[in-house]
Amino acid sequence: MAEIRTADTQMSTAALQKRESKRTVWRVISYVILSFWVLVTIIPMYWMVVTSFRDIGFSATFTPEWFPSSFSIATYIRFFTKTDAVQWLINSLFVSGVITLSNVLFASLAGYAFAKLRFPGRNMIFWVLLATMMIPAQATLIPIYIMVVNVFNLADTYIAVMLPFLVTVGNIFLMKQYMSTLPSTLIDAARIDGCSEFKIFRKVIMPISKPGVAVLAIFTFVSTWNEFFWPFLVTNSSGMRTIQVGLATFKFAETVDYGGLMAGSVIAALPMIVLFFSLQRYFLQGITIGAVKG
Amino acid sequence: MASIRFDNVTKRFVDEKNGGMFTAVHGASFEIKDQEFVVFVGPSGCGKTTSLRMIAGLERQTDGDILIDGRVVNTVHPKDRDIAMVFQDYALYPHMSISDNLSFGLKNMGRPASEIKEKVDYAANVLGLSHLLDRKPKEMSGGQRQRVAVGRAIVRNPKVFLFDEPLSNLDAKLRVQMRIELAQLHKRLGATIVYVTHDQVEAMTLGQRIVVMNQGHIQQIASPRELYRNPANMFVAGFIGSPPMNFFDAVLEGNKLRVGDMLLEIPADRVADYQGYNGKDIILGLRPEDIHDIDFAYNIPTHNQARVQVEVVEHLGAENLVYFRVGERMITAKVAGESSITTGDTPTFVFNMDKMHLFDKTTEQRI
Incomplete structure (x- = not known):
């Protein structure tokens, strides 16, 4: 009996070693792939930062320099003094902030209703909303443009920039999925504890939905901040441009102000980096929703 | 309140x-x-x-x-x-x-x-x-x-x-x-x-x-x-009850119940209650604690007894659960922990018919 056990142990040790070495190989392969991906992600940002501190002026051709030979903040000074950059940043911040808040509020309310309230036609309405996501944005762009600019006469206003994005079906879907994971007994308990339906939403649902809201806020803020085409279509004056539309003005017919463009890009990227790191804890919780049993 | x-x-x-x-x-x-x-x-x-x-x-x-x-x-x-x-x-x-x-x-x-x-x-x-x-x-x-x-x-x-x-x-x-x-x-x-x-x-x-x-x-x-x-x-x-009550397919024959090969006697004071079911198929219900190892059957009538083939015994300490078959149905008896019955034995069990329950086979209601 003892001999058999020893043989078993030896066999299992060999099997364990084999499994361990297999694991090591896979770990090395995954580290190599991930390292490559980190480089692919970081190099453009590194290049952007390095170039922003080189005053290379206006040029049609431009060779990258990996290790900067000179250091200058002239590009930043030019970016802030020669353009309406401050106004563009304020515009972007305002537009992205309002759209984010609006999406948090409306998508959460709608998500809560679809996830937890019982009303006639609930599933049908939800599926119709989801079906609208299949329509390509390009197909609705012109009708929306005609409505906003020609029908409502809102061209070159904040409302025009914000209107189509105040709440999106994608965000409603996200919040519905998140709120479906919350225990319904919490809502029952709050009802018995004397809460109105809105108070349940405000005092119970929203506080425990922070991870879902964080994901929604980051995605919405970043996508709105980076939005170029729609603000470009509906704004005319420099004072109404968002930062992304403003940055495009650094590209001229024959030349590009690479230094200024990169300085502006660094400034434009900063709020997103700050936002991500300040909400990172919630964000990481949020994107693993449903991955493990609570 | x-x-x-x-x-x-x-x-x-x-x-x-x-x-x-x-x-x-x-x-x-x-x-x-x-x-x-x-x-x-x-x-x-x-x-x-x-x-x-x-x-x-x-x-x-x-x-x-x-x-x-x-x-x-x-x-x-x-x-x-x-x-x-x-x-x-x-x-x-x-x-x-x-x-x-x-x-x-x-x-x-x-x-x-x-x-x-x-x-x-x-x-x-x-x-x-x-x-x-x-x-x-x-x-x-x-x-x-x-x-x-x-x-x-x-x-x-x-x-x-x-x-x-x-x-x-x-x-x-x-x-x-x-x-x-x-x-x-x-x-x-x-x-x-x-x-x-x-x-x-x-x-x-x-x-x-x-x-x-x-x-x-x-x-x-x-x-x-x-x-x-x-x-x-x-x-x-x-x-209600753990382990649950045993149910036996039975036929009422006067003052007796035929359960497979067994003939169990109904308490005399209850015979009259069931005469409407004479000759009919009914269900006998008996709780596991009312089926006794004959060696531990104290203070109960012992004339309703049968020898059975034990299939499984579960030892719970204070008591043992003994499983055997009557017809197609698996029956559980709860016997004293001291009982020496083991799997494969053919002990004699006493069925305490004073505690029996009879049910209509069709409506499943108590008779």
């Missing part, structure tokens, strides 16, 4: 899986008296939780009336029914401290801060939570969370307490402890309590009366002792 009455209450849901309607509760009528501890028991999907949620106002009945303290509450919002509920998963607000969890309901009712503090301190004291008031639910054990959930109900001093399987997430030892604490709490508060469980041990130990439900129908409402001794039908007989 208060009484609760169901007048022909029916609840139908839209069956989202199969379409159409699904009836969770069929025309239930009963009354729960003031300060009574009533347990709803039955298997999953029997309608017990739906009934509780209808009392709470979390579900609205399709037909019939529900009365609390004589007042029809069909359309009354849960917060205005003066009830408190303890949920299976405790339903503590995870973002609030224990103190805030306990006081949330009172704050919503607009009670003064001094009263809230007094009631929270009282409940925390009663349940041994005083040192945990600043913690969040996630920092507490299952048993502590369960106490907070009970405390949240106590602070409101409601007319009716509703418990929805509150012990099912606890381990066996803690469940026994909490069961005792709940019984003590009922005594101390003198409250009307409606308690839902699928565990018949909980039902038997806690309830003054038990409502046994199956597939939306009330099977029997009675005290634990009455349910055990005089089950109304085969469902109740099989559900």
